[in-house]
Amino acid sequence: MTTALGELDLLLTDHHVHSTWSDDAVSAPMENLVAARDTGLASIRMVDHVRTTTTWVPGFLAEISALPRVEGLEVLTGVEAKILDASGRLDVPDDLVVGAGGVDRVLIADHQFPGPDGPWSPRRTLEELAAGLPAEDALSILVTATVRAMERAGRGQLAHLFSLLPKIGLHESELLDEHVAAIADAAVRTGTTVEVNEKWRCPGPRVVLQLAAAGVTLVGSTDSHEATTVGRYSWVAEAASATRLVGTR
Numbered sequence: 734m735t736t737a738l739g740e741l742d743l744l745l746t747d748h749h750v751h752s753t754w755s756d757d758a759v760s761a762p763m764e765n766l767v768a769a770r771d772t773g774l775a776s777i778r779m780v781d782h783v784r785t786t787t788t789w790v791p792g793f794l795a796e797i798s799a800l801p802r803v804e805g806l807e808v809l810t811g812v813e814a815k816i817l818d819a820s821g822r823l824d825v826p827d828d829l830v831v832g833a834g835g836v837d838r839v840l841i842a843d844h845q846f847p848g849p850d851g852p853w854s855p856r857r858t859l860e861e862l863a864a865g866l867p868a869e870d871a872l873s874i875l876v877t878a879t880v881r882a883m884e885r886a887g888r889g890q891l892a893h894l895f896s897l898l899p900k901i902g903l904h905e906s907e908l909l910d911e912h913v914a915a916i917a918d919a920a921v922r923t924g925t926t927v928e929v930n931e932k933w934r935c936p937g938p939r940v941v942l943q944l945a946a947a948g949v950t951l952v953g954s955t956d957s958h959e960a961t962t963v964g965r966y967s968w969v970a971e972a973a974s975a976t977r978l979v980g981t982r
C-alpha cells in the first residue's frame with residue numbers, strides 16, 4: 734500500500750457515486766454497493782445532489798444505513814452542493830446535519846462561478862472576462878470562495894476541483910502556486926479531502942502533486958451516475974502512476 738495517501742489506496746476508493754436520489758443518475762444505492770463490491774473497492778461514498786430546498790436527506794441516509802454490510806467495504810455518505818457566491822456559501826438545506834446522525838461530508842462543487850452577487854453561469858463568466866475581468870482576479874475569487882466553502886462545510890470534500898476552468902476559457906496552468914497553496918492549507922486545516930476525479934479529469938498532475946506534498950488527503954472519484962462505472966479508473970490510474978501516488982502493493 735502507498736504511504737503518501739494514508740490507509741487507503743487512491744484507486745481502492747470511490748468517494749463520489751450518485752444514485753437515483755439525484756435527478757440525473759440511474760442506479761439505486763444497492764446497485765452501486767454491489768458494483769463497489771464486485772470492483773473490489775475498500776471504500777465508497779454515496780453522494781447525491783442537494784439544493785437549499787432539498788428535503789429528502791433523512792430518507793437518503795435511512796436507505797444507505799439499511800444496506801447490507803459487505804465485508805471489507807466501508808460505506809460513507811455525502812451530499813454534493815455548489816458554491817453559491819464569493820463568500821463560499823453552499824447550496825445546502827438549512828437543517829443539514831453533518832457528522833453524527835447526518836451525512837459524513839459535504840462535497841463542495843464548482844458547478845457555477847461563485848460571483849460576488851451569486852452564482853454565475855459559465856456563459857455569464859465568459860462575458861465578464863470578455864468585458865474586462867482579469868483572469869487572475871477570476872481565479873483568486875474562485876480560490877477564495879473555495880477556501881471559505883471549506884471553512885463553512887466543516888467536513889468537506891472538494892468535488893472535481895477546477896472542473897469549471899475549461900468551461901470559462903481558463904486552464905489550471907494559469908493558477909499561481911499561491912492559489913494552490915491556499916487550497917492546500919485550507920484543506921489540511923479543515924480536514925477537507927480532495928478528489929482526483931475520473932469524469933472531469935481534474936485536478937491535473939501539478940495540482941495533485943502540490944496538494945499531496947502539503948499533506949492533503951486525496952481520494953478517488955468516478956462521479957458515477959450509473960453503477961457500471963463505479964470504481965473504474967483509467968485517467969485517475971494514469972495520473973496516479975505518473976505522479977507516483979500509487980506505491981507497490
Ligand SMILES: [Zn+2]
Pocket residue numbers: 813842844892893
Ligand atoms: Zn458535480
Ligand SMILES: [Zn+2]
Pocket residue numbers: 749751813892956
Ligand atoms: Zn457529482
